[in-house]
Amino acid sequence: MATAEGRRVVVVTGGSAGAGRACVREFATRGDAVAILARGGTGLQAAASDVREAGGQPFTREVDVADHEELESAADEVERELGPIDVWVNAAFATVFAPFTEIKPEEYRRGTDVVYLGYVNGTRAALRRRLPRDRGAVVQVGSAIAYRGIPLQTIYSGAKHAIQGFNEALRCELMHQGSNVHVTMLQMPALNTPQFDWALSRLPRHPQPVPPIYQPEVAARAVVYAADHPKRREYWVGGSTVATLIANKFAAGLLDRYLARKGYQSQMTSEPATDHPVNLWNPVDDGSGRDFGAHGSFDSKAYGHSRQLWASHHHGLLAAAGAGLAAGAGLAATAGVIWSQRR
Structure with missing residues (x-):
């Protein structure tokens, strides 16, 4: 069933929680039909309720983005139920917080399969449907870490660097073909999402985003704007992202030394590490009945707005x-x- 005139069909991978969940809500407030692809059943149901309450039309499918066949099947089902896909947002996430030497090979492979190949698989599924129609957009939810790797996050740093290179190369190919399908990438700041409560961690204290921390709604507003303006090759979100990327461009060696001194401490709270559910291999909300939502544990420290983001969207x-x-x-x-x- 196609959406009403004026509505778009939007796919969000990793849309059951965190930044993806905030994106689902933001698109839904516009009346878009939103397909939410993720592993956790409880989060998917809750996200679908968010879409309905906001006036949008939801579709959910439990899928592991690391499995390209599952993702292709899900994309087919989305188009049967909602109509042709207009926007595809890649936002799925999984990682391990630990020094490189403490991460097992199978854990490294899994994190890379989700964060990097999950984006590749999602992009492929989108382009297979969009290229023949010669319209649409693919939005990659990236990170400042795509340019500036940080200690204790080698999986995430490597995967986001890979996404940036992949997206850049793909953009050139689409331009060469004269395609009206556009790909763009957003480099995000530290966000207050549940990943710090369910990611596998071998740190001595509870992990946290590197301050300053922003609420996931800041990311969501940026993603929706990028979906509306996908010809721009890249968006930097948050003043900390801008400062980090500029510092890395002109003083990468100094930043290496700074992160060697401060990068460990800045990624841990004062609270000791505790046992908690881990989502690397399986969704943590299955059987628990808990909806983790968009926000993590750092609401009191997180900014709900970004002046830099406003300036970026109003540069004209x-x-x-x-x-x-x-x-x-x-x-x-x-x-x-x-x-x-x-x-």
Whole structure:
């Protein structure tokens, strides 16, 4: 069943929790039909309820994005139920917080399969359907870590670097073909999501995002904007992302040394590590009945807005305002010269 005129069909992988869940809600508020692809049944049901309450049309499917056949089957089902896919958002996540030497090979493979190949599989599924129609967008939810790797997150750092390179190369191919299908990537700051409560961790204390921390709704607003403006090759979200990427470009060696000193401490709270459910191999909400939602445990520390994000989305307005101020200053200066000459 196709959506009503004016609605889009949006697919969000990893949409049952965290940033993906916030994206699901944000698209739903626009009245879009939202297909939520994830592993956890409880989170999927709760996300579908969010979509209905916001006025959108939900579709859910339990799927492991690391399995390309499952993802292809899910994409077929989405189009049968909702209509042709307009936007595909890749946001699935899994990782291990630990020094590299303490991560088992099978854990490394699993994290990479989800975070990197899951994005590749999702992009392939989207393009197989969008390229013949010559329209649509694929949005990759990335991270500042795509350019600046950090200690204790070698899986995530490597996967996000890989996504950035993959997306960049793919974008060139689509441009070469003259395609009207666009791919774009957002580099996110640290977000307050449940990943720090369910990721496999071998740290001595409870893991946390590297401050400053932003709420997942900041990411969601950026994703929806990018879906509306997918021709832009990349978006940097949050002032900390901008500062990190600029510092890495011009002083990467200094940043290496800084992270060697501060990178461990900044990723752990003062609370000792405790046993908790781990989602690397299986969803943690299966059988528990718990909906983890979009937010993690750091609401009291997280920012709900980003001035940088607003500026990024309104750069045309800011440029016009700047030009106006410059013109005003020029007119004032000219008037001053004319007045002085008349005296």
